Amino acid sequence: MKHIISILIENEPGALSRVVGLFSARGYNIETLTVAPTEDRSLSRMTIVTSGSDDVIEQITKHLNRLIDVVKVVDLIETPYIERELMLIKVRAVGKEREEMKRMADIFRGRVIDVTDKSYTIELTGDGVKLDAFIDALDATAILETVRTGASGIARGERILKA
Amino acid sequence: MELTGAEIVVRCLQEEGIEHIFGYPGGAVLYIYDALFQQESVKHILVRHEQAAVHAADAYSRSTQKVGVCLVTSGPGVTNAVTGIATAYMDSIPMVVISGQVPTHAIGEDAFQECDTVGITRPCVKHNFLVKDIKDLAATMKKAFVIASTGRPGPVLVDIPKDITRDRCRFEYPKSVPMRSYNPVVKGHQGQIRKAVQLLLQAERPMVYTGGGVILANAAPELNALVDLLGFPVTNTLMGLGGYRASSEQFVGMPGMHGTYEANMAMQHCDVLLAVGARFDDRVIGNPKHFAQNPRKIIHIDIDPSSISKRVKVDVPIVGDVRECLTEFSAQLQAAFGAGSRTHKGVQAWWQQINEWRKKDCLKYDRANREVIKPQYVVEKLWEITHGDAFITSDVGQHQMWAAQFYRFDKPRRWINSGGLGTMGVGLPYAMGVQLANPGAQVACITGEGSIQMCIQELSTCKQYDLPVKVISLNNRYLGMVRQWQEIEYGSRYSSSYMEALPDFVRLAEAYGHVGIRVERPQDVEPALRDAFGKYKDRTVFVDVITDQTENVWPMVQGGKGLTEMLLGSEDL
Secondary structure, rough: OOOEEEEEEEEOOOHHHHHHHHHOOOOOOOOEEEEEEOOOOOOEEEEEEEEOOOHHHHHHHHHHHOOEEEEEEEEEHHHEEEEEEEEEEEEEEOHHHHHHHHHHHHHHHEEEEEEEOOOOEEEEEEHHHHHHHHHHHHHHHHEEEEOOOOEEEOOOOOOOOOO | OOOEEHHHHHHHHOOOOOOEEEEEEOOOHHHHHHHOOOOOOOEEEOOOOOHHHHHHHHHHHHHHHEEEEEEEEOOOOHHHHHHHHHHHHOOOOOOOEEEEOOOHHHHOOOOOOOOOOHHHHHHOOOOEEEOOOHHHHHHHHHHHHHHOOOOOEEEEEEEEHHHHHOOEEOOOOOOOOOOOOOOOOOOOHHHHHHHHHHEEEHHOOOEEEEEEEHHHHHHHHHHHHHHHHHOEEEEOOHHOOOOOOOOOOOOOOOOOOOOOOOHHHHHHOOOEEEHHHOOOOOOHHHHHHHHHHOOOOOEEEEEHHHHHOHHHHHHHHEOHHHHHHHHHHHHHHHHHHHHHOOOOHHHHHHHHHHHHOOOOOOOOOOOOOOEOOOHHHHHHHHHHOOOOOOOEOOOOOHHHHHHHHHHHOOOOOOOEOHHHOOOOOOHHHHHHHHHHOOOOOOOEEEHHHHOOHHHHHHHHHHHHOOOOOOEEEEEEEOOHHHHHHHHHOOOOOOOOEEEEOOOHHHHHHHHOOOOOOOOOHHHHHHHHHHHHHHOHHHOOOOEEEOOOOOOOOOOOOOOOOEEOOEHHHHHHH
8 A cells, every 4th residue: 555654854964875775675665755855954854655564664664763864754644645746748749739738738737838849848746646647648659758756745734744 | 172083083982981992903094093092091902803893892882781882994994894783783782883984085086995884884783974074073973872872772883084083173072962863762651561561460371581672771680570570481582691590490491493492382372472672583483474373462562663563463562661661560560469469370370381391301412422522511511610600602503502502691791692693703702892891700702613713813812912711612513503404404415514624723722822722522521611711711712622513403493484393303303
């Protein structure tokens, strides 16, 4: 089952590799990973999408907490949460495809952010499932390039993750 | 007054009350060695290989609870140290490793003797630091000592570039270094302890199973008191030997792959298991599926939450310092006993059962043999001659298991071995570290002719510092444990487990300036050991004991098998 682990970690050199090293050393899976400093520059916020049985997820959170640099760990799926991912996708857009592409982008609430006479670059945000759905909806041969950030997540409502 | 980085390092060690450090000099740490040279209080022990420096610091800690400290240079100094660091990490030993690094400006340029020390050691340390600014040096050293010695202990490495050891800065050693991300739990949850105590009071077939955590938490007195109060059977793992006194009737021996029949049967068939500072290791409970076949309630006390419910699902987890928790257990039990609620009567029947299991006499061996020396006999004699009160270090293999089975430890921190990583070669450097930490104490290294050759160069260190350790080598001309597995599981195809071309250990010991004794007949074992601890009390002695070549360690639970699927001897093969 999919889990979204949110981590507050000291913004120190090597902190990321401690987290990644832990996952690889213990054979845990990372589907996506995002990281950037928070409003407090001394802290980074990391979101890791992973999957595993409840026992495995319990071990993952325990081991993350054991890392000296890690300040807080939560599994977002335990309570309501919001997940967003950004995708930039470059698609072929020639002739009557151009209009079709624009329409598809509109349907998925995407925006065309760069245009040439042969291509569009579309910006799309949403959860991973929505981005997958957009890719599936396109003619595969029309896709020239995709780049995805991986998921970021935050709890709904009053719940916050603070040092 | 401003000090150089090197002087700051040494001042930090002084502030921490460090008396001995183990190390080996090299280019990147020359300023630190220069600073060490100009003071008296921190004594540096020069080993012959960095691996031994780390092992010695590790054993220094194991035998005293102090933080062990070692110092190595960059590049090969660090890579040689990695085995030692990983060994300490697996057994949660508090240690600070100081490593030199190439100058800051040269990092990443493939400089001479450069390696990514922080990267290489990351998976085998509790934490590590690269000091990039001399202003951070003192606080980093303080953090290293705090992290190493609190919570679940472990080795911490501080990597210091050479230019930082040369630069100058005002020195102030912080009294405390608050870390928002590091707050180990100490006190166990009261409600959980209450629940656990209720389980213990109702138990009909209770069992206490304790590990290295009891030793590390200095909780042996509390454990002895609690177990005596309960009247329950108790087993200590390889890492936990001495946690409860082996001379007590309640002690059923070590559990696990080479544990006693009664300990393993009791582990499997108990209805309430109190696990204390132990981690249900594969060498202890065997196949976890088989272990789970018998229903039982498990109480698990551990300072590290990630050790709980890792291999075995636990019913009452208690995260906290083992000593604090055991004290609370005893207090609550005493209150319950005061109110008249004694432990369950069924426990008597359980003891009868355990005594039945004991009748198997699973550690029996051919004690009367007058032809060949049985390795178990050597350990028993050593126990006798040292009145069971020596510090025993061991290497890894059959001799380690015989030492664990036949040297009955009544005190904690007397049994020093590599349990988790299983590192051959630790024995002699361990003995050095123990002897330096405990001058005047009897220290013996039980080893084999295979293991001892992995760090034999340290005989030279023993000479330099007059360390009167006794090396008792059980020489069977085989890598015995490998040979045993090959006999049992690989159709007696002894692939590369025979040691040809062994040196003459007596002459080798003599060449290093020590006493060498060769023992070939059973009747000569005792006199040789008496000489080692008597006539040659103040000398390093190497006793080369030619033992039965094909003796096996029994009982044995083969890898992947259930804990009670034991082989009790060759008749079970």
